[in-house]
Amino acid sequence: MARPREFDEQEVLNAALERFWAQGFDATSMRDLIESTGLTAASLYNAFGDKRALYRKSLDHYVQRGIRERLARCRDLPPRQALEAFFQDVLCRSLEDPQHKGCMLVNAALDVPPEDTELRQTVAEVLRGLETFLCQTIAAGQADGSIRAGQPAADMARHLLAVLTGIRVLARVRPEKALLEGAVASLQDVINP
Amino acid sequence: MARPREFDEQEVLNAALERFWAQGFDATSMRDLIESTGLTAASLYNAFGDKRALYRKSLDHYVQRGIRERLARCRDLPPRQALEAFFQDVLCRSLEDPQHKGCMLVNAALDVPPEDTELRQTVAEVLRGLETFLCQTIAAGQADGSIRAGQPAADMARHLLAVLTGIRVLARVRPEKALLEGAVASLQDVINP
DNA sequence: CTTATTTTAGAACAATCGTTATAAAATTCG
């Protein structure tokens, strides 16, 4: 019927994602996105809608690529190792981050304007997903004795979620090895049986 | 010599702070600040410099009023109570926050453009101040036996700093009592002797 | 080939951005 697209939707989303990730929503202009994606304003609007919609789709893409897949990989490990691998991974990502972009999801949590309920719900849901992953892993570890059972798994998961989030924020301003490793080292007292 | 100012510098800073706090740097326009402070563009530029300078002074004002004074109040308590009061306070502030503004310092950590080294250093230094407060308090508690000595005080302080930061971020997107209280509840396993 | 439909390219839009120029109003010192 009509002329086919010259671009790959996923690649464009990746390019937009990278720019939003590095600069945040407000600081990224439509012209930045045009430059990064290589296509024109009309094409962007035609394919993705307005700026906010493009941001949302970029964030979804990031969550899928950068979080969901990682969780899936951890689920194959025994609970204790899953937790350790997970936090080791957070450490690596935070330290090998020359631009100090941090985690796009955590950035989004503060980047979102308070009145944008929809986007906030999206971020909240992903965080809830992380929390239930942690909770299930902890509960499994408590069942097999590899993780301390002094506290309810739900509370421990919330604690770990806070540590995870905090590290991602701290790393943006103070990307110091000692700081980040110290923050997770004391986790031993929480999870050791 | 000349006409005196019609405004109180501190009050203006408070008004600007409130706006920056609620909306962030980028999303706050000079016209917003004119509206909130009640004075004109020329007066603002004359008294405080450009927008970034005004933001920095607002943040300094916030740190002085909202953090330094609180730390000073905690220093008078015995170490264990100081920590508990501190985190209880964080919980209160996060839950009694109808606008979900969070902590302006934490917001600033992600709000700051990555190239603005100066402002980033400022934020980093305040965070370092928090860390040394926590570290000294923990060390004192370890000395008098009220706080567990299993981990070095420095690492525990880093852990607590991450929890603190994380809570402030989580509260903006998920201001749920159970989540925030659960995150601090598991701190017992870290600090209990 | 023609027609229909969609994507392109690039200019153009009004609105808003941070900032400054201009001149009137207000005060202290001589």
Add this chain to the structure above:
DNA sequence: CGAATTTTATAACGATTGTTCTAAAATAAG
């Protein structure tokens, strides 16, 4: 009072914002 000086108020500046319009290019179906 008059001179000097600073703060006010208002309007305006060019630049950039997100978004859309116009027309040319390109393909699939008839």
